[in-house]
Amino acid sequence: MNTLLSExxxxxxxxxxxxxxxxxANALARLVGAKVTLSIPRIVSVTPLQFAEMLNDTDxxxxxxxxxxxxxxxxxxxxxxxxxxxxGELMDxxxxxxxxxxxxxxxxxxxxxxxxCLSGFTEQLALNAKLSMPTLxxxxxxxxxxxxxASTLMMEVEFKVEASQFDSRVVICLEDIAVDTLLQALNRLxx
Amino acid sequence: xxxxxLLSKLVSRLPLGICIVDQSYKILFWNDFFTDRLGILQQDMxxxxxxxxxxxxARFLKKKINSVFVLNNASFSYxxxxxxxxxxxxxRPITGEETLMFQNIEFFPLDVEAQQxxxxxxxxxxxxxxxxxxxxxxxxxxxxxQEHAELMKLNSKLEAAQNQLLxxxxxxxxxxxxxxxxxxxxxxxxxVSSNLQSLQDYNTKLFKLVxxxxxxxAKINHPTYQTLEQDMLKRQQFAFISTDLPxxxxxSIEGLERVAxxxxxxxxxxxxxxxxxQYANIIDGxxxxxxxxxxxxxxxxxxxxxxxxxxxxxxxxxxxxxxVFLNLLVNAAQAIEDKGDIYIDVAATESAITIAIKDxxxxxxxxxLQKIFEPFFTTKPVxxxxxxxxxxxxxxxxxxxxxxxxxxxxxxxxxFTITLPILATEQLSESxxxxx
Amino acid sequence: MPIPVTIADxxxxxxxxxxxxxxxxxxxxxxEACNGKEALLAVESGKAEVLFLDLTMPELxxxxxxxxxxxxxxxxxxxxxxxxxxxxxxxxxxxxxxxRFLHKPLQAEQxxxxxxxxxxx
Ligand SMILES: Nc1ncnc2c1ncn2[C@@H]1O[C@H](COP(=O)(O)OP(=O)(O)OP(=O)(O)O)[C@@H](O)[C@H]1O
Ligand SMILES: [Mg+2]
Numbered sequence: 001m002n003t004l005l006s007e008x009x010x011x012x013x014x015x016x017x018x019x020x021x022x023x024x025a026n027a028l029a030r031l032v033g034a035k036v037t038l039s040i041p042r043i044v045s046v047t048p049l050q051f052a053e054m055l056n057d058t059d060x061x062x063x064x065x066x067x068x069x070x071x072x073x074x075x076x077x078x079x080x081x082x083x084x085x086x087x088g089e090l091m092d093x094x095x096x097x098x099x100x101x102x103x104x105x106x107x108x109x110x111x112x113x114x115x116x117c118l119s120g121f122t123e124q125l126a127l128n129a130k131l132s133m134p135t136l137x138x139x140x141x142x143x144x145x146x147x148x149x150a151s152t153l154m155m156e157v158e159f160k161v162e163a164s165q166f167d168s169r170v171v172i173c174l175e176d177i178a179v180d181t182l183l184q185a186l187n188r189l190x191x
Numbered sequence: 192x193x194x195x196x197l198l199s200k201l202v203s204r205l206p207l208g209i210c211i212v213d214q215s216y217k218i219l220f221w222n223d224f225f226t227d228r229l230g231i232l233q234q235d236m237x238x239x240x241x242x243x244x245x246x247x248x249a250r251f252l253k254k255k256i257n258s259v260f261v262l263n264n265a266s267f268s269y270x271x272x273x274x275x276x277x278x279x280x281x282x283r284p285i286t287g288e289e290t291l292m293f294q295n296i297e298f299f300p301l302d303v304e305a306q307q308x309x310x311x312x313x314x315x316x317x318x319x320x321x322x323x324x325x326x327x328x329x330x331x332x333x334x335x336x337q338e339h340a341e342l343m344k345l346n347s348k349l350e351a352a353q354n355q356l357l358x359x360x361x362x363x364x365x366x367x368x369x370x371x372x373x374x375x376x377x378x379x380x381x382x383v384s385s386n387l388q389s390l391q392d393y394n395t396k397l398f399k400l401v402x403x404x405x406x407x408x409a410k411i412n413h414p415t416y417q418t419l420e421q422d423m424l425k426r427q428q429f430a431f432i433s434t435d436l437p438x439x440x441x442x443s444i445e446g447l448e449r450v451a452x453x454x455x456x457x458x459x460x461x462x463x464x465x466x467x468x469q470y471a472n473i474i475d476g477x478x479x480x481x482x483x484x485x486x487x488x489x490x491x492x493x494x495x496x497x498x499x500x501x502x503x504x505x506x507x508x509x510x511x512x513x514x515v516f517l518n519l520l521v522n523a524a525q526a527i528e529d530k531g532d533i534y535i536d537v538a539a540t541e542s543a544i545t546i547a548i549k550d551x552x553x554x555x556x557x558x559x560l561q562k563i564f565e566p567f568f569t570t571k572p573v574x575x576x577x578x579x580x581x582x583x584x585x586x587x588x589x590x591x592x593x594x595x596x597x598x599x600x601x602x603x604x605x606x607f608t609i610t611l612p613i614l615a616t617e618q619l620s621e622s623x624x625x626x627x
Numbered sequence: 628m629p630i631p632v633t634i635a636d637x638x639x640x641x642x643x644x645x646x647x648x649x650x651x652x653x654x655x656x657x658x659e660a661c662n663g664k665e666a667l668l669a670v671e672s673g674k675a676e677v678l679f680l681d682l683t684m685p686e687l688x689x690x691x692x693x694x695x696x697x698x699x700x701x702x703x704x705x706x707x708x709x710x711x712x713x714x715x716x717x718x719x720x721x722x723x724x725x726x727r728f729l730h731k732p733l734q735a736e737q738x739x740x741x742x743x744x745x746x747x748x
Contacts, residue, residue: 008639015638015710018683019731022710027262029713036713040683092254104272115264124732133267133297190640 004045004153004179009186013155017041020120021157024170027116028109032090032161039158045151054171055139062137063110067118069129070185071178073152075118076137076171077110083166090164103136110134113159113170121172125185153179208277208294208315211301214260216241216253219310228279228292248276255298259311265299270322282319293322354567354582373454380454384447391440398433452482468616471509473537473544474498480516488524492533492550499538506616511587518580519548519607525571526552526605542613549606555599563597592618629656630747633675635666635692636708637684641731645679645708648735653748663687670700677747680725682709682716693723704745708733 005013018041025036046054055062061079066072085095088105097105111134122129153174160167174182202209208224218238226232229244241256242249251273255266268276270293279292294315301312408420424430481494488494523533531551538545555563562568564585569578581595588595592612599605632655636642642659649655658674660666664686669675678696682689689707696703705725709716717728727741742748 011638012640015640015731018638018710022712022731026712027264029715030261031258035715038711100272104269107267107269111266112258112262112264116262119264131265133269133295190643 005043005183008190009183010043012186012190013043013182014041016121016124017043017117017155017157019124020117021159021170023120024113024116025159027112028159028161031112032087034090034164035162037160037162039160041155041157043153043155046154047151048149051152051154051173052139061106062139063106063134064137065111065114065132065134067129067131069122070127071122071129071174071181073172073174073178075114075131076173077114077134078169078171079106079109080165080167083161083164086164087161087166090161106136107134109168113168117157117170117172125182125189127181127185149176152176153182206317208313208317210241210313210315211310212241212256212313213310216256218244224315225277228277245277247278248273251276255296256311256313259298259300260308263300263303263306263308265297267298268294268296270295270318274322277315282317289319289323292317293319351586354579357579376450376454380447380450384444384451387440387444387447391437391444394436394440401429401433466508466511468506468508470504470506471512472504473502473512473546473611476509476513477516477535477537477546480513480520483513484517484520484524487521488533491524491527492531495532495534497534497536502537502539502544503613505544505611505613507591507611508587512591515584515587515609516546516548518584519609522580522607523548523550523552523605526550526554528553531604539613544611544613546609546611547606548608549604551604554601554603554605555597556601560597560599564595629654630676631656631658631674632677632679633658633660633666633669634679635660635663635669635684635689636679636681637661638681641681641708641733644733645738648733648738650739650742650748653742661685663689663692666692667695670696670703675703677704677706677745680705680707682707682711682720690719690723693720693725697724704747706738706741 021038021041025038029036057078059081061081063077063079064074066074084102084105085097087109088097088101089095091105091108093101093105111131114134115131118129118131155172155174156169158167158169203223205222205224208222210221210225211219213219217240221238242253245252251268255268258264259266274293275291276294276296277292279294281289281292283289295318296316297314299312299314300308300310302308302310408417481488520533527533527550533551534547534549536545536547536549559568559570564581565578567578568582571578585595588609588611592614594610596608596610597605598608630653632649634642634645634657636645646657655677656674658669660669662684666675666678666680667687670678678692680689680692689709693705693707696705701724706727706729707720707725708729708731709720710731712730720728726745729737729741739748
């Protein structure tokens, strides 16, 4: 339910995302030496079903990593299958990428984006959260029936690297209790 | 004081490698994990430069560490991609198969001042055990997968074989039934036919007799009796009967002849050993089959034959080939919605006989073309088609080393072409029969 | 007399952040704008001797505002405060005559330094 957030809280969250994503985009841009464009962040609360639908795309790779600290949750990074080679080339990988090199590249990209997004975000809120190492994620092997949550707050933004076909989405998903912590921190910021 | 010494003891005993470097990759600190494995005594040596110490992976280390300095963000290295960044000996030198240590490494900014990273820490985790377990599992699952694939292949073969068996059983049963029925019908047809012959005979005689009496009567020339006779003839419809009776008899005899022909065909079709290999004429087979299928075809399509004369006889299983022709002809007729044509072309070269059966029916959709030879694929309503016709035909033709191809244009019609190679007998006979 | 200052940002929080970062002793008359058009209106009606400008805004974005000002109101002192901190954005902003390119989240000391450099405080 998006009514979960007041208008001011939504505005603040959106702006925080904007800023941290800007930092992530800058990190990526520096790494690949090419301009990165950003979408407007999307903030929604989703049910397990909606979440599972998001994981239905066969044209992308998924990675996941969890974070722990004042707030907890998982960051999913969704990376397009197209354009991986050209990104790899920008990042000094040997192309065409073989299986191992591709996984390494995907995990590195995911880690940079997720790391920058999350740290930018938590720093501004004076919270801390430490990211674990990312792993590739194959949702088709996953059974959605076993989830332990009813809804999660999801913050999503899309990165596109100009000069290659590559694009990627970072999705930060918060655990239920973390949402409360987040709201408190937001309110502090808004006082 | 107490605490720092505890802490340093802990760090030296940790089952993790810890190494801290500055911007020039100079090592500022490392724990025993490194020194033990390098065979250096901690206090022995001034701290070296990381890249010089590990020239092997210097390029990779440099890239990783740089990215942490620049981005102020942790970075990881996985054993799956880079198993031995630090070339340490395996942690299981005696019992393990591995010679080098598998490791996961985390690189993270340790000391950060105003967004500026001053030092980077590496934490190395020995995951040899995990890696070799994982690899063993992977090998195992690879084997399983392979076995599974083989089983699946076997399974589908079995299924195909079973279908074939089922179908040939079905055909055999129908054959036996037909043979039985044919036999049963043959007897009554026989005596009815001979009785009819006699009836026809008697009938002619009786008419002769009546004509004789009529002539005799005319000679008597008695008006009263003649009126009486005319009345009687009229009332008994003699004039009509005398023309109709021979016709009835004639029709009945003809009908019975047709019954006899059908019975004969049935017998031919359900030849006792339908899989017998012998020399046979393809045209005869086609014609026999056409007779069998006449009822399903004649209201739907006109048959146009184009047979090359003087075809060689072919060593084959004629009854099985008839089965194929029947399937194709019935399919062709069923594809025709109202009225249409079926063209049968037979031609031979030195090495093969080709039989093309072309119809002007509804045709086959492109997406179905791949599937029509699969057992149980049918587009016909339940009860009409079993979807076995083509798959059975296909397997029969395989035994003849023949091919079956199809061309179709939806809305226009289809053409099925059989190419039967003319082979020597030994090339065709199946696996040698054991002499017991 | 207070200096007319306009803060243009579509986010309420960011406008608040700018207001909070302004030195308390600085005598200003603040106008807020939620998009580029409103920002230009403020400039046209003399309410923006100094303009704090965000880049991503609806209706008309920061680059559009800069372009217009560059051509018509070169006197306005523009300080860009942006979430897009890629070198490309900075280059463009510089070429359009902005005075400074500050990164979000805004640091109060940095803003103060900037104001000092311009000679506003
Ligand atoms: N001459 C044809 N024209 C159009 N479609 C055809 C033709 N021959 C076969 N087909 C298509 O191929 C399918 C499979 O044919 P097949 O002979 O194997 O089974 P069937 O005719 O449906 O059933 P069965 O032969 O067991 O009674 C048919 O259902 C039909 O869709
Ligand atoms: Mg059929």
